[in-house]
Amino acid sequence: RKSLQAALKKYQSQHQRLDIRIRNRGGAELERLEAELKQARNAKKGQDVEFGYHSQIEKSDSTPKWVQLNFKQPLTAEKIRLIPAFDNYNNIGAGFGFPRRFKLEISETSDFKSATVIADHTQKDYPNPGVSPLQFDLNGQRVQYLRMTATKLAPRSNDFIFALGEIQLLAKGEQNLAKQSQVTSLDSIEAHPRWARKNLIDGKSYQSAEFYTNLVELTQKRDELFASLASAEENQSLSQLSQKMQQIQTSLKRLPAPQQVFAAATDFPAKGNFRPTGGEPRPVFLLSRGSEKAPVREVAANAPNLIDGLRGEFHLKDPNDEGSRRLALANWIISPRNPLTWRSIVNRVWLYHFGKAIVDTPNDFGKMGAKPTHPELLDYLASRFRDEGQSLKQLHRWIVLSTAYQQSSLSNDKGSQLDGDNRLLWRMNRRKLEAEAIRDSVLQIxxxxxxxxxGPGDRLFALEKPQHSPHYLYQKYDPATADRHRRSIYRFIVRSVPDPFMESLDCADPSQITPKRIETLTALQALSLLNDQFMISMSRFFAASLEIHSADLTTQINRAFQTALGRRPEPDELKLLKTIGEQHGLKNVCRLILNSNEFIFID
Structure with a gap:
């Protein structure tokens, strides 16, 4: 889109410069004609109540429509004149309902099998003529039937139409033969007296007949004078530029509507003091005591000299080239001599698999951070990851195939006494699903x-009083009647008012940076999983899906276990849940299964 808009702007500028150069040769005569033409277009009279012809309304602009003049016998004609309609509906005004694409045909037979095409504008959109009439030469051709077909209708508000003020078939001396015809059409709204087929040939329009004749003559004189002022090469250049601009505008219309994106940009329309830098970085200063009003000196683009064997100076050829600055920083970050990058990556991947990282402060490897529990292991994995292709897939494979990862999460007294927090990994950590994973799993089941x-985020709340101090009411959101339930990553997050259900399940605080998730075990979590409206609604849907496959309660419980927990219930579990199902219904059995430790935890 950006490249097309830039090309369009360039061609428009070239066309404007050439147009001005030619106009300057026209002098007072061209100025007079254009002033008269402008005055003629702006002239107004009281509009007749008969507006013209109006088709039936359609929901799609691709529905073809036609209107036709039928004469009793062939007539000799010199030209066809189309006069657009005028209606202030939806503030459209001049050119109301004029089709974007159309064709004109004449024939001596009513079936139009041997028709002559007078004008064909069906391949690309035709500009709306406004109040200006359109004229097409016939040069003495014989006409018994005249048809205008709209192949792309005009937009109105939320629908599409074909409307026209007048069709005139002119003989020599501007005699209008159309009044002798009978009008037929594919359809018509026939809203008398405003819109009717007969209004198309009644000689009444937004302006008088003299107005249109005068407008056509003035336009023709202006165009002839303008063409005479330009050389053949200039006329060719104007034509080529117009064609290029039309092609680009057509391409732009075919592009999907742009979505709103919030992003940092160096190229945007200036607004007040907010002006684009054009890609040139703004100067950054060392500030005395942190005050922006007391700059000491400008700071160059460099990295800190904190790592032995890795200098932070970038030595840029052009310090103002943002691309070079970014590349230099990227090369510094991924330098083989920079151990922080490789240790940080390995530490985070380890955190995702074990629930606890080797360095328990993933965002802080400095003096304020935690010390690694297994420093040799961290450096071994970091150096191997760096030197053996830097493949994250391979790193995952090394970890999940390790003995430490494949341990059971069962505890024992000796291990608990020596290392209650399991920092030395004498067993596998028992992991609780994140809030998002719990919600998504419930939706899937x-x-x-x-x-x-x-696309835009989904609002899991009702919004009230958005104009001032908006209220985000999660309790008024009904998951049972919601249009859709997408993954939790597509939730619309309100940082000031978190979702109570997700918050109770240790969902990260959206207003703060969260290097790692906390895991808690509280009664509130069990109550939320049992009684929150989301869980109740999804339990009903879960039960309904089970009832579709079988009416037998035992079969339903077996299927519920297999779907949610990946196994069949033990005999005592089946007996207990069957009793609950008989007393309280299958939906409450589903609530219990979704609230079980086995569903929430990864053992």
């Missing part, structure tokens, strides 16, 4: 998960 990607 209940059959309500919508996997649609991209």
């Amino acid at each position: 209940s059959g309500k998960l919508d996997l649609e990607m991209y």
Whole structure:
């Protein structure tokens, strides 16, 4: 889009410069004609109540429409004149309902099998003529039937139409033969007296007949004078530039509507003091005591000299080239001599697999951070990851194939006494699912998960008083009647008012940076999983999906276990849940299963 807009701007500028150069040769005569033409276009009279012809309304602009003049016998004509309609509906005004694409045909037979095409504008959009009439030469051709077909209708508000003020078939001396015809059409709204087929040939329009004749003559004189002022090469250049601009505008219209994106940019329309830098970085200063009003000196683009064997100076050829600055920083970050990068990557991947990292402060490897529990292991994995292709897939494989990862999470008294926090990894950590994973799993099991990607976030709350101090009411959101349930990553997050259900499950605080998730065990979590409206609604949907496959309660419980927990219930579990199901219904059995430790934890 940006490249097309830049090319369009360039061609428009070239066309404007050439147009001005030619106009300057026209002098007072061209100025007079254009002033008269402007005055003629702006002239107004009281509009007749008969507006013209109006088709039936359509929901798509691709529905073809036609209107036709039928004469009793062939007539000799010199030209066809189309006069656009005028209606202030939806503030459209001049050119109301004029089709974007159309064609004109004449024929001596009513079936139009041997028709002559007078004008064909069906391949690309025709500019709306406003109040200006359109004229097409016939040069004495014989006409018994005249048809105008609209192949792309005009937009109105939320629909599409074809409307026209007048069709005139002119003989020599400007005699209008159309009044002798009968008008037929594919359809018509026939809203008398405003819109009717007969209004198309009644001689009444937004302006008088003399107005249109005068407008056509003035336009023709102006165009002839302008053409005479330009050389053949200049006329060719104007034509080529107009064609290029039309092609680009057509390409721009074909592009999907741009979505609103919040992003840092160096190229944007200036607004007040906010002006684009054009890619040139703004100067940054060392500030005395942190005051922006007391700059000491400008700071160059460099990295800190904190790592032995890795200098922070970038030595840029052009310090103002943002691309070079970014590249220099990227090379410094991924330098083989920079151990922080490789240790940080390995530490985070370890955190995702074990629930606890080797360095328990993933965002802080400095003096304020925690010391590694296994420093040799951290450096071994970091150097191997750096030197053996830097493949994250391979790093995951090394970790999940390790003995430490494949341990059971079962505890024992000796291990608990020596290392209660399991920092030395004498067993596998028992992991609780994150809040987002719990919600997504419940949606998947209940059959309500919508996997649609991209687009704006989904609001899981009712919004009241958005004009001032908006109220985000999560309790008024009904998951049972929601249009869709997408993955939790597509939630619309309000940083000042977190979702209570997700917050109770240790969802990260959206107003703060969260290097690692906390895990807590509270009664509030069990109550939320049992009683939150989301869980109740999804339990009903889960139960309904089970009832579709079988009416037998035992079969339903077996299927519920297999779907949610990946196994069949033990005999005592089946007996207990069957009793609950008989007393309280299958939906409450589903609530219990979704609230079980086995569903929430990864053992």
